[in-house]
Amino acid sequence: MGRLAHWALGEDGLSLYVIPRGDYLPGERVKVTVRFTDGAAPASASFWLVGHAAKGTRRVYVFRQPRPPDVCEKERDEAQAEARQCQEDKARLLAEREEPGGLMGVAWLEGAGVVASSSIRLEVTKPPANALRLDDAWSYSYTPTGESRPASVAVRLGLSNPGTEPWTLAGAALVDSTGEQVELTRWPKAPIPAKGAGAVVVGIEGERAQLGCPCTLKLWEAQGPRTVTLENVTFPEGKAKGP
Structure with missing residues (x-):
């Protein structure tokens, strides 16, 4: 931001006089740390000097009330715990917001009472070369009132990865x-x-959901040959149950 032209330390204050550089940019920041020698906590205080093209502050007052170190440590621990809780709440809210809608959302929440559902784990066939083990499999379909063909279908799979690398569904x-x-x-x-x-959920809506089954379901990752194929996949017939 500039060069320090003058500073003076008193018993209860610190004075700084800074001459700005000719090429400094507004918003540039310089950190100044003041350390106290009385052995009380907090032991130091840090300030940021921020450049501005037109505004300046001639004087800033900071009041320090020394406290025992254990009190400061307790407040620090409480602040860190609160920050962790906020991060967890944020992650949960983002996950909820990003959950799929429509039938796929119902399938993820296992809402078997809302749409027609069927356990197909024992019906599907699994090639030995599959990259993942199948633990559970449910298929879902939704047929609107007055229609005879499904408007949405979805499959929810519980999968185990026996490999030494994570497996990410890419398609x-x-x-x-x-x-x-x-x-x-x-x-x-x-x-x-x-x-x-x-667990993963895959599905489709619209006319493309009106498939002639039994079907073959294919899953693949972004890179590498590790795929999952399930044959003899079927979808239940029926309409969504009303409240």
Whole structure:
């Protein structure tokens, strides 16, 4: 910001006189730290000098009331705990906001009483080369009142990753009995950890949801050959239950 032209230390104050550089930019910051020698806490105080093209403050008053170190440590611990709680609450709210809508959201929340649902874990066939183990599988369909064909279908899978690297779902597709393939929306996008487990939901809405099943479900990751294929995937018939 500039060069320090003059400073003076008194019994109860510190005076600084700074000459700005000719090329300084507004918003540039310089940190000044003052250390106290009386052995009480807090032991120091830091200030930021911020450059401004037109405004300046000639005098800043800071009052220090020395306190025992254990009191300061207690306040520090409480502030850190509050900050951690805020971060956890923020992460939870963001996760809730990013949950999928429509049928996929219902499938993620396992709302079997809201849409037609069926456990298909014992029905599907799994090639031995699959990168992940299948722990659970549910299929869902939603047919609006007055219609005979589903408007939405979704699959919720519980998967285990036996590998030594995380597995991240990058894409999913359904291939119906006629060979037609449609890509699916997927959620969540967080990886399934190595030697761990996780769940994914894939689905589709609109006319493309009216597939001729049984279908083949394909899942793949962004990089590498590790894929998951499930054959004989079916969707239940029925309408959403009313309240």
